[in-house]
Amino acid sequence: MAQATTTTAKRGERGTLGNSAVRPDGLAKVQGRFAFSSDAWADNMLWGATLRSPHPHARIISIDVSAALAINGVATVITAVDVPGQLTYGLIASDQPVFAKDVVRFAGEPVAAVAADHPETARRALDAIVVQYEVLPALLDAEQAIDGSFAPIHPDGNVIRRQKVVRGDQDFVGEVVVEGTYEVGMQDQAFLGLEAALALPDDDGAGVELYVATQWLHEDQKQIAACLGLPLDRVRLTLGGVGGAFGGREDISLQVHCCLLALATRRPIKMQYGREESFFGHIHRHPASMVMRHHADRDGTLRRVEVRAVFDGGAYASTSSAVLINAVTHMQGPYRCDIATVDGYAVRSNNPPCGAMRGFGVVQACFGHESQMDKLAAACGLSPVDIRLKNAMRTGDRLITGQIVDSVAPVERCIRETAAIPLPPPLAQDADSLDIPGGSGLTAQRSNIRRGVGWGVSIKNLMYSEGFDDYATARCHLADGVATLQFATAEVGQGFVVLAQQIARSVLGVDTVLLEPISTAIGSAGSTSASRQTWMSGGAVDGACRLVRERLFEHVAAAHQLDPLRLAIDGTDIVDTRGSLRIAVADAAPGLVLDETFEHHHRATEELDENGQGNCHVAFAFVAHRAVVDVDPDLGLVKVVQIATAQDVGRVLNPLAALGQVEGGIAQGLGLAVMEEIVLKNGIMRNPSFTDYLLPTALDAPIVVATMIEEPEPQAPLGAKGIGEPPCISVTPAIVAAIRDATGKALTRVPVRAQDIVFGD
Amino acid sequence: MTNEFYRLTVNGIDHEVRDAWAGESLMYVLRERLGLPGTKGACEQGECGSCTVLMDGEAVCSCLVMAATAVETHIVTVEGLSNDPTHSTPTDVQQAFIDAGGVQCGFCTPGLVVAVHHLLDRNPQPTELQIKEAISGNICRCTGYGRIFAAIELARDQRNTPPEQPAH
Numbered sequence: 066m067a068q069a070t071t072t073t074a075k076r077g078e079r080g081t082l083g084n085s086a087v088r089p090d091g092l093a094k095v096q097g098r099f100a101f102s103s104d105a106w107a108d109n110m111l112w113g114a115t116l117r118s119p120h121p122h123a124r125i126i127s128i129d130v131s132a133a134l135a136i137n138g139v140a141t142v143i144t145a146v147d148v149p150g151q152l153t154y155g156l157i158a159s160d161q162p163v164f165a166k167d168v169v170r171f172a173g174e175p176v177a178a179v180a181a182d183h184p185e186t187a188r189r190a191l192d193a194i195v196v197q198y199e200v201l202p203a204l205l206d207a208e209q210a211i212d213g214s215f216a217p218i219h220p221d222g223n224v225i226r227r228q229k230v231v232r233g234d235q236d237f238v239g240e241v242v243v244e245g246t247y248e249v250g251m252q253d254q255a256f257l258g259l260e261a262a263l264a265l266p267d268d269d270g271a272g273v274e275l276y277v278a279t280q281w282l283h284e285d286q287k288q289i290a291a292c293l294g295l296p297l298d299r300v301r302l303t304l305g306g307v308g309g310a311f312g313g314r315e316d317i318s319l320q321v322h323c324c325l326l327a328l329a330t331r332r333p334i335k336m337q338y339g340r341e342e343s344f345f346g347h348i349h350r351h352p353a354s355m356v357m358r359h360h361a362d363r364d365g366t367l368r369r370v371e372v373r374a375v376f377d378g379g380a381y382a383s384t385s386s387a388v389l390i391n392a393v394t395h396m397q398g399p400y401r402c403d404i405a406t407v408d409g410y411a412v413r414s415n416n417p418p419c420g421a422m423r424g425f426g427v428v429q430a431c432f433g434h435e436s437q438m439d440k441l442a443a444a445c446g447l448s449p450v451d452i453r454l455k456n457a458m459r460t461g462d463r464l465i466t467g468q469i470v471d472s473v474a475p476v477e478r479c480i481r482e483t484a485a486i487p488l489p490p491p492l493a494q495d496a497d498s499l500d501i502p503g504g505s506g507l508t509a510q511r512s513n514i515r516r517g518v519g520w521g522v523s524i525k526n527l528m529y530s531e532g533f534d535d536y537a538t539a540r541c542h543l544a545d546g547v548a549t550l551q552f553a554t555a556e557v558g559q560g561f562v563v564l565a566q567q568i569a570r571s572v573l574g575v576d577t578v579l580l581e582p583i584s585t586a587i588g589s590a591g592s593t594s595a596s597r598q599t600w601m602s603g604g605a606v607d608g609a610c611r612l613v614r615e616r617l618f619e620h621v622a623a624a625h626q627l628d629p630l631r632l633a634i635d636g637t638d639i640v641d642t643r644g645s646l647r648i649a650v651a652d653a654a655p656g657l658v659l660d661e662t663f664e665h666h667h668r669a670t671e672e673l674d675e676n677g678q679g680n681c682h683v684a685f686a687f688v689a690h691r692a693v694v695d696v697d698p699d700l701g702l703v704k705v706v707q708i709a710t711a712q713d714v715g716r717v718l719n720p721l722a723a724l725g726q727v728e729g730g731i732a733q734g735l736g737l738a739v740m741e742e743i744v745l746k747n748g749i750m751r752n753p754s755f756t757d758y759l760l761p762t763a764l765d766a767p768i769v770v771a772t773m774i775e776e777p778e779p780q781a782p783l784g785a786k787g788i789g790e791p792p793c794i795s796v797t798p799a800i801v802a803a804i805r806d807a808t809g810k811a812l813t814r815v816p817v818r819a820q821d822i823v824f825g826d
Numbered sequence: 827m828t829n830e831f832y833r834l835t836v837n838g839i840d841h842e843v844r845d846a847w848a849g850e851s852l853m854y855v856l857r858e859r860l861g862l863p864g865t866k867g868a869c870e871q872g873e874c875g876s877c878t879v880l881m882d883g884e885a886v887c888s889c890l891v892m893a894a895t896a897v898e899t900h901i902v903t904v905e906g907l908s909n910d911p912t913h914s915t916p917t918d919v920q921q922a923f924i925d926a927g928g929v930q931c932g933f934c935t936p937g938l939v940v941a942v943h944h945l946l947d948r949n950p951q952p953t954e955l956q957i958k959e960a961i962s963g964n965i966c967r968c969t970g971y972g973r974i975f976a977a978i979e980l981a982r983d984q985r986n987t988p989p990e991q992p993a994h
Contacts, residue, residue, distance in 0.1 A: 085927070087924055087925070088924070088929060090929075090932065091923075091924040091929050091932075092916060092920075092924060094929050094932030094935050094936075095904075095916060095920035095921075095923045095924055095929060095932075095935055095936075095939055096864065096904065096905065096908075096913070096916060096920060097862075097863070097864020097865065097903065097904035097905050097936040098864065098905075099932055100863075101866070101933060103863075103866075103867075104857075104863040106863075183847070184854075185847055185849070254967075255967055256931070256933075256967055257866075257868040257874065257876060257931065257933040257934050257965065257966070257967050257968075258866075258868065258931060258933040259867075259868060306932075307931060308866075308868075308931045308932070308933030309930075309931040309933060309967050309968055311967070339870055340868065340869045340870060340871070497955055499955055499958065499959060500955065557931060558930040558931025558932065558933075558968045559930065560930065721926075721927035721973070722927065724927070724972070724973065725927050725930055725968070725969055725970075725972070725973050727970075728969060728970035728971070728972035728973065729930065729967075729968045729969050729970040730970070731970055732967075732969075732970030732971065733967075733970075754869070754871060754873075755868075755869040755871060755873035755874055755965070756869075756871050756873055760965050760967065761970075762962045762963075762965060763957075763958045763959075763961045763962045763964070763966075763971045763974070763975070764958050764959065764962045766958075766970055766971040766972065766975075769970065769972055
């Protein structure tokens, strides 16, 4: 049954495309009635929990579960020997064990799972499992993975992927050459809604139903079914309410464990991670190091980029190979550049696995190329704005892969409109301590505070790349003026549920749009990632609604002896564009039931050749950021005062939702710039908690002034580009550039730490 | 486990909590024993504010309160903020969060809504900085806080606008 209610119309708006339509899940969310996956509950259910390796690299000598099984209330304990199907899973390469069998490759790797009557019983059972390890030397230095000095830690080897991008005259030397080495720390998605799922075994024990918070139901289904050794149709997934994702739910975490426990006990199993376990249980943003050399003419024209980039993928491949190609193919930034010499590695190590996070490889590349553009500007005597305007990419320019950028590419406009946003007033003499660096605790000396301004501009690919057809499916049902939509698009907070309703209202002229549960009962929608769902699932919903509208017009036209091509939707009416017929959609076809399904596919892309050449991406979006910061250089304290931004969005479909994406992305980019890093020591996380992994709070949030650049994208079904990722990409280098401006320090790594400002060069 | 029980008063209703382990947090008991899952947990350390409830009018992180110590207090959760007996009508703060775009994934929302009620009930005209300080214990990962500030300002301004007088 369709569950969602209609959206409240606002100020006379019908909630069509272009309106700030209100989310259909908003009321339930503010009242605490929205069911997140952690709220799922079933009669007779047991609690699942996971035992994890304390070592980054060790051989498993033995596992003794007998003491755990003897605890009153423990229903079962499972390990690798209890996996009936494929022993490994993975998004691109199936290289990650469901449970470690002979060897553990990162601290936090699952070794066993238990089901018990109470979470506390489950925790005690985990404590009672005895695992004997022989600790092995750990591969923690990415360079050792590359130079071959460390024996392979995995049958697939220590280099996950190497990809070069080689283009143009490889002997070219510019009139101006600048060099730098840049590092990006490991960032966590830190979605608030922790991993959680409820698995219900089928009565015959040969199938399972899973309610889970994920980004891609069908990919989970495929990987889970393979590990369970079950046919796809015996593993049915429904989206549990998702409390944010940001890339961190693209990989399997507890899905297989939860289903295995349910099948083993024949009882419903609820699993949910605590915050510490969440840090172990999902992948992170890749830490990266980049050595860069930029060549330019004396007037600042960018001619050549040379880069050696190393991304530490941790113990398992996840999406490392795709993250790497995103990085190496975006190394020139949103600038024209004819010559490139890029060599990129994604390597395996005994660090925690890394994969997708908002920005997906481009965040790392952008910190490097934007830092270099500022160096070039200084060397050529140009301002940060002028060097970017001089080299700004336009539609028709080529990437360093040889691909022509045929997307709308308003880079110059993004920069100019950002520059046109007024700077904030100077720090008031009587500013509250909460408004100055350090806040109310460690407060900067007012007389010491220096203000800085910095810039960042970026290019981001949209959708999946390298030949992958990441299509999306949607179904539209129309009866008596009520539309019902069905899709498997993961709603993770971004607001696709309201966008889908807006599309149906615009295309069909209906007011009431119901939404079926999001599940594998319909074809795949692809992943809620890569800034792709507005384009892909939006295109699918639009296509399904258009098919229904075509049938409706045929029906109405036949009844009135008209050519259906003369009919159009005007508000909530069907009108004859060349006659006088006007009939409400709700009354147009009593009793008629229309039902259509549509798959949206984007145009085909190619794999890269060995020189990194090829049309590997679908489309691109651009954004500019200008940061204003106050810094106390003696204490190393930073307050980000204002972020100005102009973003290339194609078309704004929901102004309020678009602004929410922009502001939210900026906060995450701010986190990477000055706060957020998973600190590792010998492969072990030192700060897996919200006490020690610091996230931006309301007091850290800068003033955001945003301009949306609306130049509809002809390739995009709704004219709209994806807007989720760009906000968090170039804001990070903009903030760092502003701190450099205030302090004169080189600041070559993010997050910038107090000691980098105080003691750095 | 024990056969003893204790009573909690939540949203004006008396509940018996039986057979509970004494170490259970108020958050766990509300969610798993009393059928009130509106209170969320995201850090278990009092850092994120998702589990904020009112205890005798004070905003507390229910993950840090042992449920058994909350006897003889009046607890209000996000489910009990509305004045109407069925709690089905949203409060002004809840409506403002919807209208101003303060909700994305919504996981932080219940805790924030409780924190904002706590703020506005004590200080009906908070400044921008007082708003920021009051919710600085509630982490939101989606919104960057901009639309949340807008929602709180909307609720504040609506409370401070005298309702239009009906004509006599």
